[in-house]
Amino acid sequence: MKKALLLYNPKAGNRRIQGSLDFIANKVQQLGYQLTVFRSYAPGSIEQFIVDEVTQDDTDLIMISGGDGTVNGCINGMIRKKIDLPLLIFPLGTANDFANTANIPSNVTDALSLLETGEPRFVDIGRVNEKYFINVCNMGIFSGVSHNTDLTLKKNLGKLAYYVKGIEELQNYESMDLEIEYVVDEQPRLLQGHYVLVLIFNGQGAGGFNRIAKDASIEDGYFDLIAIKDVARYEIPRLFVQVLQGEHVSNPNVDYLKCSKLTINCLNDSNQFVTDVDGEMGPKFPLNVSVVPYRIKVFLPKTSTLQGRISLKSQDDFFKLITQFQNKNQL
Incomplete structure (x- = not known):
């Protein structure tokens, strides 16, 4: 048997x-x-x-x-x-x-x-580093939301609990001074700057937003990296709405690229920044990240094209909270 x-x-x-x-x-x-x-x-x-x-x-x-x-x-x-x-x-x-x-x-x-x-x-x-992930590795704002959200709040509100916690983080955050070394077509490349959030996607979504990296595939041997630059605070809510809707590709405040291997160094106080892998606490900087193709x-x-589903209710809930946050803070 x-x-x-x-x-x-x-x-x-x-x-x-x-x-x-x-x-x-x-x-x-x-x-x-x-x-x-x-x-x-x-x-x-x-x-x-x-x-x-x-x-x-x-x-x-x-x-x-x-x-x-x-x-x-x-x-x-x-x-x-x-x-x-x-x-x-x-x-x-x-x-x-x-x-x-x-x-x-x-x-x-x-x-x-x-x-x-x-x-x-x-x-x-x-x-x-020494840990594996199936969906996403991220760092910066929102990265501690899933492991800092109260279990009772999650029980009562579901995914909305994450969004409430995320809105709280918009009121107080620091940018990361990062060096991101990556390889494209066997050629080394470098991004350097101040970022508020970096997401390294194997899948397409995070936190119930399923089209952030809408061109990502779990069968192509590449990550989709989205790095959101530090901008004026009044611009942050609108920028995040663009990212969550998958409309950030041409935004000059967002670096977007595909790669299979990268190294991320944090040049300011790395201990104050949380990293996350699949909603669990991630390792400390520096980060060495690579695709392990066709591993699991x-x-x-059988008919799956691995393009993902869209959760409109999740998006609507978060966008309502963003609007309330903007109105409250007169952004």
């Missing part, structure tokens, strides 16, 4: 998984799998469980339930343990940006059906 492992974050997405566990177990057993279940109990516990308990030889399928951070822990554990098994994702977190890029259904029934109707496909991931095999819809 084939063996399947279900790893889940019980707190993700207002505990959405809890009403579906029996359904998943029943369906997986009908498909001929013997199921083992592991419940996350602390940050990092899924990654450590994989490292300590899972082997390539005693498992045929890994299923992971949660948001981008939960998936991040899973892939880091798999890579550390040198496990190359197909991964089925139940995107049940507060934000599920990688799943949106990959067109993975947010409904448990539809996601589970990918075992029969979908196909396992290799996708790119990113590496930053994920069950995807």
Whole structure:
């Protein structure tokens, strides 16, 4: 009998998984799998469980339930343990940006059906220093939002909790003095300047905004880098609206490029700036970032073009908050 492992974050997405566990177990057993279940109990516990308990030889399928951070822990554990098994994702977190890029259904029934109707496909991931990410690595303003947002607020407001926290950060932030070295067509290039936010995308979105890097692909071997320059404070809200709508490509205050490898050095006090990988705390500067092409095999819809879904409600919620912030501060 084939063996399947279900790893889940019980707190993700207002505990959405809890009403579906029996359904998943029943369906997986009908498909001929013997199921083992592991419940996350602390940050990092899924990654450590994989490292300590899972082997390539005693498992045929890994299923992971949660948001981008939960998936991040899973892939880091798999890579550390040198496990190359197909991964089925139940995107049940507060934000599920990688799943949106990959067109993975947010409904448990539809996601589970990918075992029969979908196909396992290799996708790119990113590496930053010694940590891996599946969707995005970012630094600067908003980068601490996902790990600084109160759990009760997330439970009550969902993604809106992130937006409320993000608006708070607009009132007090510092710019980063960065050197960004990258390679295009084997030629070294350099960006240098003061930036308020840098995003390195494998996927297309972050924080529920799914078209920020609308030309990004998880199958092309490249990152899409978006670096927002430090501008007058009254310009910041309007600039962020452009970025979140994917309309920033020609904006002179935004550096946008594709690359597969880069190094980022922070020339001012780097300890005051947070880095983030898939919604989890990232490493300290300097950052060495590279694409690891076709590294993880994920069950995807056969017809998927990996162009992502647009969450209009998420965008509307945030833009309303931006407008309120501008009016309050007379920007």
